[in-house]
Amino acid sequence: MRQPATIKDVAQIAGCGVASVSRVLNNTGPASAEMRDRVMAAVNELDFQFSEVGRSLQSSTTRTIGCVVPSIANPVYADAVQGAQDVFLPAGYQTLLICTNYDAEIETQAIRTLIAKHVDGLVLTVSDPETSEALAFIESRQVPHCLLFNMAPTNHTSWSVHDQAAAGRVADAFAENNHERTGFLALKFLSSDRARQRYNGFVEGCARNGMRKPALLEIDESNEDLTDLLGAFLQDNPGITGIFASNDFLALAAIRSARELSLDVPGDLSIVGFDGIGFGSMVMPSLATIVTDPRMLGGGAGETVLSMINGTAAPQTPSPDQTFHFRAGGSLVPLVAESKDDGKVAAFPPSSNPTRKISKSNRRDQNET
Amino acid sequence: MRQPATIKDVAQIAGCGVASVSRVLNNTGPASAEMRDRVMAAVNELDFQFSEVGRSLQSSTTRTIGCVVPSIANPVYADAVQGAQDVFLPAGYQTLLICTNYDAEIETQAIRTLIAKHVDGLVLTVSDPETSEALAFIESRQVPHCLLFNMAPTNHTSWSVHDQAAAGRVADAFAENNHERTGFLALKFLSSDRARQRYNGFVEGCARNGMRKPALLEIDESNEDLTDLLGAFLQDNPGITGIFASNDFLALAAIRSARELSLDVPGDLSIVGFDGIGFGSMVMPSLATIVTDPRMLGGGAGETVLSMINGTAAPQTPSPDQTFHFRAGGSLVPLVAESKDDGKVAAFPPSSNPTRKISKSNRRDQNET
DNA sequence: GGAAGGTATGGAAACGTTTCCATCGTGAGG
DNA sequence: CCTCACGATGGAAACGTTTCCATACCTTCC
Structure with missing residues (x-):
């Protein structure tokens, strides 16, 4: 060079x-x-x-923002990062992107380096805001920052979906459709405070609606064997008619697995997702889900950081119920009275009752029409 | 601070x-x-x-790589960026991400700034490698770099899908299924050399297989009216039985639009996509498409840049036919003899009935269901 | 005992900027 | 004619490092 x-x-x-x-x-x-x-x-x-580096040394400003998320292979984070960088770039800031792959060690290390590189601000999703070493370090260095998809501890600001309220809304949706026994499907439950928030909100919502406490199905990385796991789960927890998946990917995978188990969705099993990715409305049946706007959240977090840097008033963070809404879809339908009377039969294994037959033929129709 | x-x-x-x-x-x-x-x-x-900035001034090294792509809202680029950063981070390099939103002006400007910030290397997808001002500038500054998803001009190296060969393979697939009249559907045809490469390869492949030259349907941003455009396109080009969409998003959107036009996919119209995004195999019918591995490409480009920086031998770039493979799917089926005899009727309008009326009412149904 | 060589250490230059301050004209005002 | 103010300009310090070089001390060997 x-x-x-x-x-x-x-x-x-x-x-x-x-x-x-x-x-x-x-x-x-x-x-x-x-x-x-x-x-x-x-x-x-x-x-x-x-040379910006000479300049930075002199001005102690880098016109660079650090952005830390678990992975941009997940479109939720990808959209959020896009939203943030769409705010930063026109404002003259470039974005240093770190994908932690859900690893707290990498998170801590990378953030220290970002601060050593003297980023002017940070937008970040940490694995656990309460215990995050990185977050404590940021605070001690007083770097302008804004959380994203994390519940904000005191003294921090955050742009985030109110996971708990949203999960409660899902419970309401199941209740409105007469479902009473449900399951919660989560990936990496332990390493994500989001999944936990959603579980808590769902449990609370179910209780509020007089439903049973949902059973928990937790899986890790490999979703190869989801079909087996789901089968075993439904056998261990008979009578389940609805499953809330902690994100849309899982929900779609669950639909596929259910089909492999000869279960009809939604005839035998209703499924609700979370995030509202665009594909959810392109599949058949369309996915009932919580719709969120990651791009808006990323953009908001970006604006917040810019305002901290410039000393202007920070933009309002959205009120909890502005961060999501429920989208009905074909994957969640009312439980008909007869199935409710005999939930076990309706759910697993699917009996030779008319419900399944109709749905089967329906599906075939769709394929061949 | x-x-x-x-x-x-x-x-x-x-x-x-x-x-x-x-x-x-x-x-x-x-x-x-x-x-x-x-x-x-x-x-x-x-x-x-x-302080890394003091260090950088002294060592004239920043341990930072610039990464420029059109948008990470597109999972193809998101995966590629993820692949690259998964290579860079363990090697001690962080990634400055720029999303140009397909704007050559932003591209040029951002790359100048990246170089002013003294990035140690660049991985980038430019809008047109032959005319790119940014690319010329990079060359004049002799910054280690590697293209991504661009055909490499001389003196540049690139990790890319061989779009032309892949599009040729799609033509083969149509030919194998007895399709003879096809259309090519592209978004932002002019501002993307990828779309043009695919078109050229498809045209060439069709010729090689003795098929008609495909008709071109080009749309811009708003895909709201794709249904109308598709309808008009099929009417203007009667007899078309297959459509090659320049990416999977478009293909899925086309399937939806075809349905709104009361056309059956694949019965009346076969559709093939490009990219191989995961969702393609989750929809019904599954999407026939060219499968690519953006993460591998991004990782390869990353390795190449690192090797340029370290002076070690650059990794081989993949041979053209290693960069993609065709995945069969329910959206592409053999054209049966009778339809072939009378392609016009099989395709559009589907029969002698008042097509318009049916599609209209169908659409209304969907809205209100 | 003195020279030679090694280890430990600190001063200062250099990297590329910005900015303070001093210098030098020059035109205006008394 | 002298002063004053102001515009134009350049030198030099400062930002936080690394590294070259000189110095000081301690062994070791003839």
Whole structure:
């Protein structure tokens, strides 16, 4: 990498001091027209551009924001990052992106490096805001920052879906459709405070609606064997007619697994997801889910950080019920009275009752129409 | 933001010169055990951490890589970025992410800034590698870089799907299924060399298979009216039985639009996508498509850049036919003889009945269900 | 005992900026 | 004619590192 021209080179060619070059180029301080011309000529000749690192050292500002999320393979985070960077870029800030892969160790390490690199602010989703070492460090260094998809501890601000309230809404939806026994399906339950919040909210919501406490099905990375796990889960917890998956991916995977188990969705089993990814409304049956707006949240977090940097008033964070809404879909239907009377039969294994038959033929119709 | 401790503060507390602190902390040069202890004590007392910007100025290295893609809302790019950063992070490099939103102006501007920030390398997808101002600038500054999803001009290296060959494979697939008249559906045809490569490859493949030259349906941003556009397109180009969409999103949207037009997929119209996003195999009918591995490509581009930086041998870029494979799916079926005899009727309008009326009423049904 | 060589250490230059301050004209006002 | 103010300009310090070099001390060997 050829070393680029510096302000000294420009000064030499223009036959002036470096101070004059700086003044001309930054339009700070006086300069004669003739001086301007000479400097500009030299700049063009050398194709000169300021080194931001020299500048940063002097100004102790980098026009760079750190952005830390678990993974952008998950479209929720991808959209959020996109939303944030769409705010930062026009404001003259670039984004240093870190994907932690849900690893707290990487999270801590990367954030220390970001701060060493002197980012002007941070937008981040941590694995556990209450215990996060990284978060404590950020606080001790007083770096402007805003959480994303985390419940904010005191003294922090956050743009986040109110997971608990949203999960409660899902419980309401099941109740409205006469479901009484449900399950909660989660991935990486332990390493994600989001999944836990959703579980808590769902449990609470079920209780509020006089439903049974939902059974918990927790899986880890490999979703290869989801079908087996789901089968065993339904056998261990007979009578379950509805499953709340902690995100839409899981919900769609669950639908597929249910089919492999010869269960009809929603005939035998209703399924509700979380996040509201676009595909949810393109599949058959369409996915009932909690719709969120990750892009808006990312953008909001970005605005908040910018306002902290500029000392302007921070934008309001959204009120809990503005962060989500329930979207009905074909994957959640009312439980008909007869199945409710005999939930066990309706759920697993599917009996030879008419429900399943109808749904089967329905599905075939859809494929072949 | 409180200003953090510097090496001078450490030196002062440890009662030594800054050079000793640097030597101890970096393990470069000799130091007595006692000196080590004093320095370490001071470091812990101050919670000292080197400023990377001071370091960068001295070493002219930033341990930062620029990564430029159109948008990470598109999972193809999101996965590629993830793949690249999964290579960079363990190697000690962080990633400055720029999403250009397909805007060449932003692309140029952002890349200049990245270079001003002295990134050690670049991984990038440009809008047009042949004319890209940014690419020329990168070359003039001799920054290690690797293209991604772009055909590499001479003197550049690239990790990319061989779009043209892949599109040719799609033509083969249509031919194998007896389709003879096809259409090509593209978004932002003009601002993406990828779409053009795919079109060219498809045209070529169709010719090779003795098929008609595919008709081109080009749409821009808003896919709201895709249904109308598709309807008009099929009417203007009667006899079309297959559509190749330049990406899976479009393909899925086309399937939906076809349904709204009362066309059956694949009965009346076969559709093939491109990219192989996971959802393609979860929908009914499953999507026939070209499967690619964006994560692998991003990772490969990352490795290439690292090897350029380290002066080690660059990893081989994959051979064209390793970058994709065709995945059969329910959205592409053989054209039966009778339809082939009378393609016009089988395709659009589906029969002699008042097509418009049916599609209209169908659409209304969907809205209100 | 003195020279030679090694280890431990600190001062200072350099990296590329910005900005304070001093210098030098020059035109205006007394 | 002298002063004053102000515009134009350049030198130099400062930002936080690393590293070269000089110095000081301690062994070791002739």
